[in-house]
Amino acid sequence: MGATIVEVRCGRHNMLATTSLRSPRPVRLLNGATVASLQRHGKQMAIVTVDGRVLVVHLGMSGRMTFESAPPTDADRHAHVAWLVQPKSPSKPKVPWGNTAHWLVFRDPRRFGELASLASPTALERRWRALGPDAFLAPPDALMAALRGLRRQAKAALLDQAVLAGVGNIYADESLFRAGVHPTQSLDRLSEDRLVRLIAAIQVTLTAAVNSGGSTLRDYVDANAQAGGYQSYHLIYGRAGEACPTCGRPLEGLTAAGRTTVACSTCQRLIHKRRGKVAGSSG
């Protein structure tokens, strides 16, 4: 907070997507701005500046934002944008780079990431209202309200950022396994108890992952270029064919919601019938 962006370099212009801020590109990329706050909702981050500009950052699959002492070179083909950041001074250094100006570099080889400039915090609010509650921070009640009664496959719902925000393919599989819910299970067939269990599983999974610095399969590093460690704790993700950690039977690999999925067909039984109806009772 209070840091100033004193220079912006943009190597690939088309990373900056839709914008509600009609200004020259350096302005939209926050050139000259003083940072007011950093925010996050689900997988999206936002830099909000004192003069009201907003830059939304979505890392996609291979994106990374790292602090570096030198600007990227021309040979660095995937360094799309670099900001020279001057920390607030004088102040006690709370950041690894102290009070020295450092480069914040956005790299994204696959270019599935996105930068979007918005004209105001109101526009950010509007954008994020289209997303479901943040899966990591929202109270379980809010997640319950988002999931209850949906006639959708559990995995599809978890991956849909408009239902709840922040769960991707890895953590969807891990959460469903923890909760004993099959990925293709329609949510409207789940009991209240099972839904509560699923929501708890999502929050346990995300908390554990965040505490371990995330999952690095290939690309992911944090702002200090540190890889994550959670991949070694994955219960089932990437383990199709291996033994289920609970029952020992082989984990199945399948496609659900169009994505690579792993599940244990024994521990994550599909429920086809509505709960609470007993055969033979009146109709």
Add this chain to the structure above:
DNA sequence: CTGCTCCCCTGGGAGC
């Protein structure tokens, strides 16, 4: 609405 399939793009690993 829901779920498919395809597409955006590059790089790493497996297999020949």
Add this chain to the structure above:
DNA sequence: TGCTCCCAGGGGAGCA
């Protein structure tokens, strides 16, 4: 070693 094929953490569009 070098080549090809296949796959990937996201998400939007278009279609059934």
